[in-house]
Amino acid sequence: MTKINNNQSNSLSSIECVQDISHESAAAISGGIAVYTDANYGGKERTAKGVRDLRVSDRQENVLFNNQISSIINDTDKRWAFYTRAGYSGDRFTLEPGESAKDLFGTGFNDKITSYRSEASGSAQPL
Ligand SMILES: [Ca+2]
Numbered sequence: 768m769t770k771i772n773n774n775q776s777n778s779l780s781s782i783e784c785v786q787d788i789s790h791e792s793a794a795a796i797s798g799g800i801a802v803y804t805d806a807n808y809g810g811k812e813r814t815a816k817g818v819r820d821l822r823v824s825d826r827q828e829n830v831l832f833n834n835q836i837s838s839i840i841n842d843t844d845k846r847w848a849f850y851t852r853a854g855y856s857g858d859r860f861t862l863e864p865g866e867s868a869k870d871l872f873g874t875g876f877n878d879k880i881t882s883y884r885s886e887a888s889g890s891a892q893p894l
Contacts (some may be wrong), residue, residue: 768879800885804835809829811835817884820853836880839868845885853881861886 800817804810813832818824821833841847841862851857860876862868871877 784823798840800843800847800883801840802832802836802880802883803838803840804832806837806872808838808840808867808869810837813879817847817882817883819855821881833881834878837871837877839871841866843885845887847885849876849880849883851876851881852877855882855884857881859870 799814801808801812801814803812811830811832813830815824825833827830836849839847839849839862841864844864846861846863848855848859848861850859858875858879860874868874
C-alpha cells in the first residue's frame with residue numbers, strides 16, 4: 768500500500784537532486800545511474816536519481832536496497848558519490864562518468880550503501 772504518490776512535494780531525493788545538479792545538467796544524463804543488489808549487475812535493479820536515504824525510499828517503493836547494493840553502473844556525465852549512511856554521510860566512494868563497480872565485495876562498501884547522489888563534474892577530487 769502506497770501512502771504517498773506525490774513525488775514532487777514529498778520526495779527528499781528529488782529535492783536533493785535539484786540542489787546538486789542544474790536542470791541543464793540533469794537533462795544531459797543519458798543512461799542514468801543503476802544500482803544492483805548482487806554483483807555483476809545482478810539481482811534487483813534500481814534506476815533513479817540519487818537518494819538521500821534508501822531506508823525511506825525502500826518503504827515508499829516497497830523494495831529493499833538499503834545495505835544491499837553490490838554493483839553499480841554510472842552511465843552519466845557526472846561523478847556519483849555513494850555513502851554508508853543516510854544524508855550523504857559516513858564512508859564515501861565515487862564513480863567517475865562512465866565508470867562501473869562490478870563487485871563491491873572486499874571494498875568495505877558491499878551491502879553498506881544507504882545514500883548516493885551525483886556531483887558536479889570538475890569538483891574536487893574525493894579524499
Ligand atoms: Ca548485495
